[in-house]
Every structure is written in structure tokens, then in C-alpha cells.
Amino acid sequence: MVTENTLWDYADNLLSAQERQAVEIAIANDPTLRTQLDEILQFQQNLSQQTLDQPNANLSQHILQAWAQEQASATEFKANYRPLYVIATFVGVVTFALLIIAARSINPIEITLPSFDFSNQLLLISTEFLTAIVAILFIDKLIKYRQHVAV
Amino acid sequence: MTDEILIQRALQGHQQAYAAILGKYESYVFTLCLRIVKNREEAHEVTQDTFLKAFRSLSTFREEAKLSTWLYKIAYSTSLNHLRKKRPEILSLDDSEKPIMITETSSNGSIEMEKKEHQALLQKAIAQLSPEDAAVITLFYLLEQRIDDICKTMELTETNVKTKLFRARQRLKVIIEKDFCELIQVYQF
Numbered sequence: 384m385v386t387e388n389t390l391w392d393y394a395d396n397l398l399s400a401q402e403r404q405a406v407e408i409a410i411a412n413d414p415t416l417r418t419q420l421d422e423i424l425q426f427q428q429n430l431s432q433q434t435l436d437q438p439n440a441n442l443s444q445h446i447l448q449a450w451a452q453e454q455a456s457a458t459e460f461k462a463n464y465r466p467l468y469v470i471a472t473f474v475g476v477v478t479f480a481l482l483i484i485a486a487r488s489i490n491p492i493e494i495t496l497p498s499f500d501f502s503n504q505l506l507l508i509s510t511e512f513l514t515a516i517v518a519i520l521f522i523d524k525l526i527k528y529r530q531h532v533a534v
Numbered sequence: 535m536t537d538e539i540l541i542q543r544a545l546q547g548h549q550q551a552y553a554a555i556l557g558k559y560e561s562y563v564f565t566l567c568l569r570i571v572k573n574r575e576e577a578h579e580v581t582q583d584t585f586l587k588a589f590r591s592l593s594t595f596r597e598e599a600k601l602s603t604w605l606y607k608i609a610y611s612t613s614l615n616h617l618r619k620k621r622p623e624i625l626s627l628d629d630s631e632k633p634i635m636i637t638e639t640s641s642n643g644s645i646e647m648e649k650k651e652h653q654a655l656l657q658k659a660i661a662q663l664s665p666e667d668a669a670v671i672t673l674f675y676l677l678e679q680r681i682d683d684i685c686k687t688m689e690l691t692e693t694n695v696k697t698k699l700f701r702a703r704q705r706l707k708v709i710i711e712k713d714f715c716e717l718i719q720v721y722q723f
Contacts, residue, residue, distance in 0.1 A: 392696070430656070433675065435562065436569075437564070438577070442564070442578055443553070443556050445582060453586065453590075
């Protein structure tokens with residue numbers, strides 16, 4: 384049974400060779416189907432002859448300007464972040480080196496649980512500083528991820 | 535210059551490559567956006583958003599898809615998001631939604647009407663379709679996307695795309711027969 388949907392698929396070249404052949408046989412034997420197909424082909428031709436809508440001439444310029452501004456802001460943003468990355472790397476390397484030195488000098492028999500002196504301001508400030516760096520890096524990654532997902 | 539080379543050059547920081555991508559696809563993306571949002575000013579905004587999103591994510595573009603398909607996908611989702619934010623009442627995923635009516639109607643029934651007017655008439659009819667119907671018709675017939683490309687753009691299965699295309703054509707035919715009946719015989723719609 385050749386339906387209107389099948390005729391559209393035939394006109395749009397969406398059928399397999401076997402299905403096309405079946406439609407062609409049906410059309411040859413049924414003048415009504417032939418008329419229906421001719422109407423579809425005419426309608427399809429009208430649809431295919433549509434023309435593109437043209438945007439305003441300055442749209443490209445606006446987009447390129449917006450893109451250039453965005454890139455400039457991104458470069459500035461990276462430049463502002465660079466000192467933080469340098470500090471974070473320095474702190475990370477020093478901490479790692481201290482841990483290695485400490486590990487080499489420890490006698491496992493003499494290990495006792497560390498006792499933290501919470502009145503030590505230097506320790507507290509260092510901890511807060513490290514936490515702030517980790518938080519900033521996390522937020523940076525989160526923003527980039529959200530921008531990526533938004534697309 | 536091929537799309538692959540344009541993308542490579544854009545990622546290397548060549549501004550001319552971005553301009554070339556824009557020049558190549560601007561009209562196509564704008565047409566798709568206009569057919570969906572149905573307002574020139576808004577279509578300009580959405581086209582700009584589409585290209586900025588695309589440029590930002592160019593490094594994530596996978597070459598198994600065509601650049602055009604990828605851009606249309608971004609344009610389609612950006613246009614629908616724009617409509618959801620601005621006019622949620624007209625965007626329904628239900629196929630039985632009411633068409634968007636336009637106030638301007640053709641009053642010139644002259645047989646001597648030029649081809650431009652003929653195209654304008656068809657565009658007016660398409661403007662009365664729902665955003666999704668207009669998108670599928672535009673993607674298939676005007677932007678000459680294959681069914682599998684439209685599946686990627688609209689994130690639908692092949693069967694769903696074919697069904698949507700069939701229904702969109704039916705609705706377009708009904709609109710033309712109903713609103714532009716005096717011209718049907720002239721142009722054999």
C-alpha cells in the first residue's frame with residue numbers, strides 16, 4: 384500500500400532501491416497516485432527553491448568585535464591568574480620537598496601522633512591560604528565546565 | 535579552504551579564520567535562527583550568540599560531524615532557549631500546538647507576481663509553523679541537511695525526524711491552502 388508518506392519519502396529520495404521500485408510499479412498502475420506524486424513533486428520543488436535570508440551587513444563585524452573583546456578579556460583573566468598559579472606551584476613544591484625530608488628523617492619506632500598548635504598564627508594563615516588557592520582553582524574549573532556544558 | 539583547515543587556523547589564533555567561518559555560514563545560521571524565532575532583530579542576537587558559543591567551543595569540535603551540522607545544532611538549541619526565556623507560551627513540544635499568526639497577509643493576487651513575492655509567500659506560510667516544524671523544513675529543504683544530520687541537530691531519532699518532517703509538510707500545506715488559497719492555482723502549491 385503506497386501512502387502519501389511513502390510518496391513523500393519517494394520524492395525526497397529516502398527510500399531503498401527495492402522500495403522505490405515498488406512505488407514506481409504502483410504509480411504506473413494507478414493514475415491517482417501519479418497525480419498525487421506530481422503535486423508532491425511540485426510542492427517539494429517550491430520548498431527547495433526557497434532562498435536564504437540575509438542578515439544585516441554589519442552582523443559579521445559585530446560578532447567578530449564581540450569575539451575579539453571576549454578573547455582580550457580571557458587573556459587578561461589568564462594574566463591575572465598567573466601569579467596565583469606561580470604561588471600555588473611554589474607552595475606545592477616546598478610542601479612536597481618538606482614531606483620527603485621529613486619522611487627520610489623519621490625513625491618509625493619513634494613515631495608519635497602529631498600535635499597541632501592551633502594558637503600558631505602562621506600555621507592557621509598558611510592553611511587558609513592553601514585552602515583559598517584550591518577553592519579558586521576549583522571555581523575556575525567549574526566555570527569552564529559550565530561554559531562548555533552551556534554549548 | 536576546507537572547514538578542517540579553517541578550524542585549525544582559528545585554533546592557532548588566526549582571526550581571519552574566524553571571519554572566514556562566519557562568512558561561510560552566517561546566512562545559513564541566520565536563516566535557521568530567523569525561521570525559529572520569527573523576528574529579525576532577535577535572529578541577529580541569536581546568530582551572534584550561536585557563533586560566540588561555537589568559537590568558544592571550537593577546540594571541542596569533533597571532526598566526525600560536519601561543521602555545518604555542529605553549527606546548526608548550536609543555532610537550533612540557542613534559538614529554542616531564546617524562545618523559552620522570552621516567550622515560553624509559544625514554545626511547546628506538543629505537535630498539536632497552535633500556529634503563530636502573522637498580521638501581514640498577501641493582498642496581491644496578480645498572476646504577474648514575481649518570483650520574489652512567491653518566495654515571500656512561502657516564507658510567510660513557514661512563519662506560521664511552530665519553531666520545531668519550521669526548523670525541520672528549513673534544515674531539510676533549504677539547508678539540505680540529510681536525515682541523519684537533522685537527527686544530530688535536533689537530538690531526535692530517525693523515525694521522529696521523518697514523522698516531524700511529514701507532519702510539518704502537512705501543516706504547511708494546510709496553511710497555504712487556508713490562507714493563500716487564491717494563489718494556489720497560480721503557483722500550483
